[in-house]
Amino acid sequence: MENYSGYFRQGNLIAKYLTGELSSHEKEELDAWVAQSDHNKELFEKLTDEGILNNELSRFASSGKDDAWETIVTKTGFNKPQRHSYIGRRSINYAAAALFFLVSGLLAYQFIYKNTPVKQIVQQQNDLAPGSNKAVLTLADASQINLDDATNGEIAKQADMIISKTADGQLVYEMAKSAVSSSVEPTYTSVYNTITTPRGGKFRVVLPDGSKVWLNAASSLKYPTKFRESERNVELNGEAYFEIAHLKNSRKEAIPFQVRSVGQIVEVLGTHFNINSYSDESSIKTTLLEGKVKVVKTQTISSSKSTKVGGASALILRPGEQAQLAPGIRQKLNLIAQADIEEAVAWKNGQFQFKDTDLPTIMRQISRWYDVKVDFQGKVPDTKFRGKISRDVPLSQFFQILQLSGVNFKLQGRKITIKS
CATH class of the missing domain: 2.60.120.1440 (Jelly Rolls)
Structure with a gap:
């Protein structure tokens, strides 16, 4: 997993540089980072170009988010810029942070509607890792196999099917060689398996017909170990992405x-x-x-x-x-x-993606992926969000982004408390 903490650190240093708040030690750190590569130098120049910052901030101002601008004016003291106007030094703090997240790929432009100056709001003593490949396979006899603990290779047999776990986190069903070579058509029996992902888990399965299914966290899929010639039926709880194989029966019917x-x-x-x-x-x-x-x-x-x-x-x-x-x-x-x-399948592509998404919706996704309980105290903030972030980041780095909305988060164990 890529170390995203460096992006947040450099974004903070650049924001301090633009507002004249860098300490001598921080200046040495920033200079060393800029000197590391031409890419870093080019990125630094873009993030400190007042023309680019003014353009981006003007685009934000023209998007009609008056309530967000009232919050920014109140908390930072600078006025809403007119088209082509010069950005005051006190506003560059916000713009540099927004642009840095955009260029680094951690956030899309205008991730947050409401904003405050860059500061640490989340004070937490623990952190939680993101979800990973975790699931439980329940066989026809009700026995269970913990897939994140199972070794790669063949893990079970069901009827004429061999079930294997691959190194890249897939469950695969394949017809046994003895059944393939047999000239006798095997008798169909209804043998069902169920794959279940916990909160904080995901998994992929290649079904007996070759169809591929990606299961999101807190989901389950029930399916037969062999499909009939006339139909293929599965049962889903939760969320899944499907790529269905196009098959025909012996009569050439789909x-x-x-x-x-x-x-x-x-x-x-x-x-x-x-x-x-x-x-x-x-x-x-x-x-x-x-x-x-x-x-x-x-x-x-x-x-x-x-x-x-x-x-x-x-x-x-x-x-x-x-x-x-x-x-x-x-x-x-x-x-x-x-x-x-793009938003509908972002989870399958390893992303959180939000477009005018309210906080409760975001927190439901966080709750499932990081396996946490969420508790709102007081009025639920009506803040809405835009942007994307990798699902590979630890929870603290997700909060480093959401904290800019002015919402207070507190993490204790596996419980998040949000106070308005």
């Missing part, structure tokens, strides 16, 4: 694939899609990247009132679209024609 989650069924042939079905989220989201899927409500309102009260009973999704199913008795299935694909 074998459909179904993913069942609470309140819906997703029907596919061969395609790439993401399903977020966490019970603590406001809706079940099915996002399509490639191919075509059909999302069907399994609990529809009876009689002719179905469309009027419960929304559509089924939707056909095309690439770039998302279905959102609201839970409860009055389920509503809605189509989002232009979904944010």
Whole structure:
């Protein structure tokens, strides 16, 4: 894992340089870093160029976030810049930090709507590592295998399938050579396995049909060790990204694939899609990247009132679209024609990504990935966030970013307390 702490350290030194707050020791440290490489020198020049800083800050000012600017004016004392205006020294503190995160790749521009001068708000005595490849495999006989402790290679056999764990964190099902070479068609039996990721865990599985599934934290997938010729059905709780193999049976007919989650069924042939079905989220989201899927409500309102009260009973999704199913008795299935694909699958690509995301939503993701409990004390801040950060950073470095919003975080053991 890359050491991100250095990025935060240098960003802080550059901000102090621009505001004239560098100590002699810190100046020596910054000079040494700049001299290390041409890349560092070029980065330093960009981050200290007043024209670039003014342009970036003006872009922020023009985005209509008046409440955020009122907070900045109150806490820093500088005024909202007009287009092409010169940035006062007291404002460069913020702009340098924002630009540094942008160039270093830790944050997208305007990660935070509300901002305060760079300072340490989180005072914590412990830290938590990010999630990793962790899961438990439950076999048909209810025996369990802890996959993060299991050695690489063959770990079990189920019917005619050999189950192996690979060095790069995958669970793979392959037909045994004896079954492949046999001229007798094996009798189908319903033998199911379940892979479950804990909070702070993730895992990948290659299903018996060759389909690939990425499981996010606090999720589970139930599937047969051998699929029927007529259908392929699995059950999902939590979140997963699917790449479904396009298969045909002996009659040259495409074998459909179904993913069942609470309140819906997703029907596919061969395609790439993401399903977020966490019970603590406001809706079940099915996002399509490639191919075509059909999302069907399994609990529809009876009689002719179905469309009027419960929304559509089924939707056909095309690439770039998302279905959102609201839970409860009055389920509503809605189509989002232009979904944010990058945000929907950011977790699978090792990122947290936020676009106008509120703090409770962010903290639910943090809670699952870092395996922590979150407690809000007082009014929940209405701060919203933009940007991305690697899921590989320890929790303290995540807070070093969120702290700029002015929200107070306190970590004790595996409990985060947020005070307004």
